[in-house]
Amino acid sequence: MADLPECPSASDDSLLPDELRAWMLVLASTGAVEQRLRSVVKERLDVSHDEFLVLCLLAEQPTGLRMTQIAELLGRPKTRLTYQIACLQHAGLVTRQAVCGDKRGVEVALTDKARRLLAESSGQLAETVLQALDQFMGPAQREAMRALLPGLASEADAQ
DSSP states (O other), rough: TOOOOGGGGSSOOOSSOHHHHHHHHHHHHHHHHHHHHHHHHHHHHHHHHHHHHHHHHHHSSSSOOEEHHHHHHHOOOOOHHHHHHHHHHHHEEEEEEETEEEEEEEEEEHHHHHHHHHHHHHHHHHHHHHHHHHOOOHHHHHHTTTTTTTSSHHHHHHO
Protein backbone atom coordinates (compact mmCIF):
# COMPACT_ATOMS: atom_id res chain seq x y z
CA MET A 1 0.00 0.00 0.00
CA ALA A 2 1.45 3.35 -1.02
CA ASP A 3 -0.12 5.38 1.79
CA LEU A 4 1.18 3.37 4.76
CA PRO A 5 3.08 5.35 7.40
CA GLU A 6 6.79 4.92 7.85
CA CYS A 7 7.95 2.07 10.04
CA PRO A 8 7.36 3.03 13.70
CA SER A 9 10.94 2.10 14.57
CA ALA A 10 12.18 4.84 12.23
CA SER A 11 10.95 7.52 14.61
CA ASP A 12 13.46 8.90 17.12
CA ASP A 13 10.83 10.53 19.36
CA SER A 14 8.84 7.43 20.30
CA LEU A 15 7.88 6.82 23.91
CA LEU A 16 8.24 3.08 23.46
CA PRO A 17 11.48 1.11 23.19
CA ASP A 18 12.19 -0.79 19.98
CA GLU A 19 11.15 -4.10 21.55
CA LEU A 20 7.64 -2.85 22.41
CA ARG A 21 7.18 -1.20 19.02
CA ALA A 22 8.21 -4.47 17.36
CA TRP A 23 5.79 -6.41 19.58
CA MET A 24 2.95 -4.06 18.68
CA LEU A 25 3.74 -4.57 14.98
CA VAL A 26 3.67 -8.34 15.48
CA LEU A 27 0.29 -8.12 17.23
CA ALA A 28 -1.20 -5.85 14.57
CA SER A 29 0.13 -8.06 11.78
CA THR A 30 -1.22 -11.16 13.48
CA GLY A 31 -4.63 -9.53 13.79
CA ALA A 32 -4.66 -8.65 10.10
CA VAL A 33 -3.72 -12.19 9.11
CA GLU A 34 -6.28 -13.76 11.45
CA GLN A 35 -9.04 -11.53 10.10
CA ARG A 36 -8.28 -12.56 6.52
CA LEU A 37 -7.77 -16.23 7.34
CA ARG A 38 -11.08 -16.65 9.18
CA SER A 39 -13.22 -16.68 6.05
CA VAL A 40 -10.76 -18.72 3.97
CA VAL A 41 -10.40 -21.32 6.73
CA LYS A 42 -14.18 -21.58 7.11
CA GLU A 43 -14.67 -21.89 3.35
CA ARG A 44 -11.85 -24.37 2.68
CA LEU A 45 -11.82 -26.47 5.86
CA ASP A 46 -15.22 -25.72 7.44
CA VAL A 47 -13.67 -25.11 10.87
CA SER A 48 -13.28 -22.08 13.12
CA HIS A 49 -10.02 -20.16 13.25
CA ASP A 50 -9.23 -21.59 16.70
CA GLU A 51 -9.87 -25.12 15.44
CA PHE A 52 -7.61 -24.35 12.48
CA LEU A 53 -4.80 -23.41 14.88
CA VAL A 54 -5.17 -26.81 16.56
CA LEU A 55 -4.95 -28.51 13.16
CA CYS A 56 -1.81 -26.51 12.31
CA LEU A 57 -0.13 -27.52 15.58
CA LEU A 58 -0.97 -31.17 14.95
CA ALA A 59 0.20 -30.97 11.35
CA GLU A 60 3.73 -30.33 12.60
CA GLN A 61 3.71 -33.46 14.79
CA PRO A 62 4.35 -36.92 13.39
CA THR A 63 2.23 -38.70 16.00
CA GLY A 64 0.14 -36.17 17.93
CA LEU A 65 0.10 -33.99 21.01
CA ARG A 66 -1.35 -34.23 24.46
CA MET A 67 -4.32 -32.00 25.14
CA THR A 68 -2.35 -30.19 27.86
CA GLN A 69 0.45 -29.40 25.39
CA ILE A 70 -2.02 -27.99 22.85
CA ALA A 71 -3.67 -25.85 25.53
CA GLU A 72 -0.28 -24.50 26.65
CA LEU A 73 1.00 -23.82 23.12
CA LEU A 74 -2.17 -21.96 22.12
CA GLY A 75 -2.69 -20.29 25.48
CA ARG A 76 -6.25 -21.64 25.67
CA PRO A 77 -8.22 -22.89 28.65
CA LYS A 78 -8.43 -26.68 28.70
CA THR A 79 -12.24 -26.60 28.85
CA ARG A 80 -12.45 -24.55 25.63
CA LEU A 81 -9.93 -26.84 23.96
CA THR A 82 -11.96 -29.91 24.93
CA TYR A 83 -14.94 -28.44 23.05
CA GLN A 84 -12.81 -27.59 20.00
CA ILE A 85 -11.28 -31.07 19.89
CA ALA A 86 -14.77 -32.61 20.15
CA CYS A 87 -15.89 -30.52 17.15
CA LEU A 88 -12.81 -31.56 15.16
CA GLN A 89 -13.34 -35.19 16.10
CA HIS A 90 -17.00 -35.01 15.07
CA ALA A 91 -15.86 -33.62 11.68
CA GLY A 92 -13.48 -36.56 11.29
CA LEU A 93 -10.36 -34.37 11.41
CA VAL A 94 -8.73 -35.61 14.63
CA THR A 95 -8.61 -38.71 16.78
CA ARG A 96 -8.35 -38.87 20.54
CA GLN A 97 -6.82 -41.68 22.52
CA ALA A 98 -5.73 -42.26 26.08
CA VAL A 99 -2.02 -41.99 26.74
CA CYS A 100 -0.57 -45.34 27.72
CA GLY A 101 0.23 -45.41 31.42
CA ASP A 102 -1.57 -42.13 32.21
CA LYS A 103 -5.28 -42.40 33.02
CA ARG A 104 -5.88 -38.69 32.61
CA GLY A 105 -3.67 -38.09 29.58
CA VAL A 106 -5.31 -37.71 26.17
CA GLU A 107 -3.37 -37.51 22.91
CA VAL A 108 -4.84 -35.91 19.80
CA ALA A 109 -3.68 -36.62 16.25
CA LEU A 110 -4.72 -35.62 12.74
CA THR A 111 -6.69 -38.02 10.59
CA ASP A 112 -5.83 -38.74 6.97
CA LYS A 113 -8.84 -36.60 6.01
CA ALA A 114 -7.39 -33.60 7.88
CA ARG A 115 -3.97 -34.12 6.30
CA ARG A 116 -5.55 -34.22 2.83
CA LEU A 117 -7.63 -31.08 3.47
CA LEU A 118 -4.62 -29.18 4.81
CA ALA A 119 -2.49 -30.24 1.85
CA GLU A 120 -5.21 -29.18 -0.62
CA SER A 121 -5.76 -25.83 1.13
CA SER A 122 -2.22 -24.90 2.13
CA GLY A 123 -1.43 -22.92 -1.03
CA GLN A 124 -4.47 -20.69 -0.73
CA LEU A 125 -3.97 -20.29 3.02
CA ALA A 126 -0.32 -19.31 2.54
CA GLU A 127 -1.29 -16.81 -0.15
CA THR A 128 -3.89 -15.31 2.20
CA VAL A 129 -1.21 -14.81 4.86
CA LEU A 130 1.17 -13.17 2.39
CA GLN A 131 -1.53 -10.86 1.01
CA ALA A 132 -2.59 -9.74 4.49
CA LEU A 133 0.95 -9.01 5.58
CA ASP A 134 1.83 -7.33 2.31
CA GLN A 135 -1.18 -5.03 2.47
CA PHE A 136 -0.71 -4.21 6.15
CA MET A 137 3.03 -3.61 6.31
CA GLY A 138 5.05 -0.72 5.04
CA PRO A 139 8.32 -1.16 3.11
CA ALA A 140 10.59 -1.42 6.17
CA GLN A 141 8.36 -3.97 7.89
CA ARG A 142 8.09 -6.03 4.70
CA GLU A 143 11.87 -6.09 4.39
CA ALA A 144 12.26 -7.30 7.99
CA MET A 145 9.53 -9.94 7.58
CA ARG A 146 10.92 -11.25 4.29
CA ALA A 147 13.60 -13.14 6.22
CA LEU A 148 10.80 -15.28 7.69
CA LEU A 149 8.51 -15.32 4.64
CA PRO A 150 10.52 -15.19 1.40
CA GLY A 151 7.28 -15.09 -0.63
CA LEU A 152 6.33 -11.69 0.80
CA ALA A 153 6.37 -9.10 -1.99
CA SER A 154 9.22 -6.62 -2.08
CA GLU A 155 8.50 -2.90 -2.17
CA ALA A 156 9.02 -2.88 -5.93
CA ASP A 157 6.61 -5.81 -6.33
CA ALA A 158 3.98 -4.14 -4.12
CA GLN A 159 3.77 -1.05 -6.32
